[in-house]
Amino acid sequence: QKEVEQNSGPLSVPEGAIASLNCTYSDRGSQSFFWYRQYSGKSPELIMFIYSNGDKEDGRFTAQLNKASQYVSLLIRDSQPSDSATYLCAVKDNFNKFYFGSGTKLNVKP
């Protein structure tokens, strides 16, 4: 069984701070990793993907991957109240099927 683990939170950060979201996965053969943002009552929205060890930056978002430790993280710099949502970590297998974590709820306080 391929598992993706996330802390359910909520993670509370003040506006302007860095939010750090973490995820671990069980399948060492996994190749591609994704972060989705989900607002309450809405469907998940893709925000980042990464498949090489190291960091990948896109605006205020940075995804970090460490395959040796089977660990993926998402950093959100200069957090805004509009970033308040649930963040889902997902791992894709070789057959294009996603395994999702249960999500971390982020609250950014004005």
Added chain:
Amino acid sequence: GAGVSQTPSNKVTEKGKYVELRCDPISGHTALYWYRQSLGQGPEFLIYFQGTGAADDSGLPNDRFFAVRPEGSVSTLKIQRTERGDSAVYLCASSFPWDRLYGYTFGSGTRLTVV
């Protein structure tokens, strides 16, 4: 259309009834996926179509669940003898089959409530 379209957006049905949920993928996408998301959980894989055939239906929870995609475009997820535990948001996504490194876009989902 511009995105994945799912209908209805909400469905309330009585326990024991039959329901059909429809997914209209992005034009040209041959791969189509159904996921189910229960409250407080991440989406859970149900079934994957490549063209008209189900390439992987290992996520269907039992034989009450069935999905078809007869012409390789629109897909219908069918649930027989619904149970209260079937209540969830059913999400559909589509992609080109070679998009192995990229995420796919979900539709807005169908919220199914079994009373």
